[in-house]
Amino acid sequence: MREGACRFDLWYVQVNWEGSTVYRVRFMKSGQEAPVPSAILRYLAGRTRGIPGLSSIATKGSSVYAAIYREVSLVPYGTTCTYGEVAARVGTSPRTVGQAMARNPTPLIIPCHRIVASRGLGGFTPSVELKMALLEIEGTRKKEM
DNA sequence: CAGTGTTCAGGAT
DNA sequence: ATCCTGAACACTG
Numbered sequence: 226m227r228e229g230a231c232r233f234d235l236w237y238v239q240v241n242w243e244g245s246t247v248y249r250v251r252f253m254k255s256g257q258e259a260p261v262p263s264a265i266l267r268y269l270a271g272r273t274r275g276i277p278g279l280s281s282i283a284t285k286g287s288s289v290y291a292a293i294y295r296e297v298s299l300v301p302y303g304t305t306c307t308y309g310e311v312a313a314r315v316g317t318s319p320r321t322v323g324q325a326m327a328r329n330p331t332p333l334i335i336p337c338h339r340i341v342a343s344r345g346l347g348g349f350t351p352s353v354e355l356k357m358a359l360l361e362i363e364g365t366r367k368k369e370m
Numbered sequence: 371c372a373g374t375g376t377t378c379a380g381g382a383t
Numbered sequence: 384a385t386c387c388t389g390a391a392c393a394c395t396g
Contacts, residue, residue, distance in 0.1 A: 309378085321376090323374065324373095324395090328374095
């Protein structure tokens with residue numbers, strides 16, 4: 226299992242991966258820089274639309290959460306989707322989608338920042354500022370809330 | 371058991 | 384028009 230970290234907007238982004246499978250992505254306030262997959266660096270720099278070539282371990286499995294993560298992965302770069310819409314497509318409740326996002330082991334790979342509330346921005350761990358920064362990269366209009 | 375990164379309908383201001 | 388109340392839901396401590 227390889228581990229690395231890069232900086233982004235006052236945060237350290239720690240990545241654990243092996244080959245093309247990403248096991249964990251975490252945002253931390255402090256850390257040490259170490260090599261991470263270049264696709265992630267390019268994405269964070271706003272030079273590519275999305276993160277090609279990498280997949281999250283969380284999309285594998287038969288649980289409801291895995292189904293939610295797969296559905297979220299289909300949301301196109303630069304657009305947003307609501308908790309309710311995802312819930313309807315998976316066949317579960319909006320709250321469960323929110324819970325799945327909160328426990329998302331691999332943000333960025335699974336674009337949980339593209340999931341917003343029906344009215345407003347919704348939440349984000351560890352901070353909504355980070356969510357806005359990510360949407361900013363993708364050029365997403367933060368429409369009126 | 372309680373609590374979540376929600377949402378919607380229904381009713382009262 | 385806004386503000387409040389409940390209910391549905393899949394997991395985790």
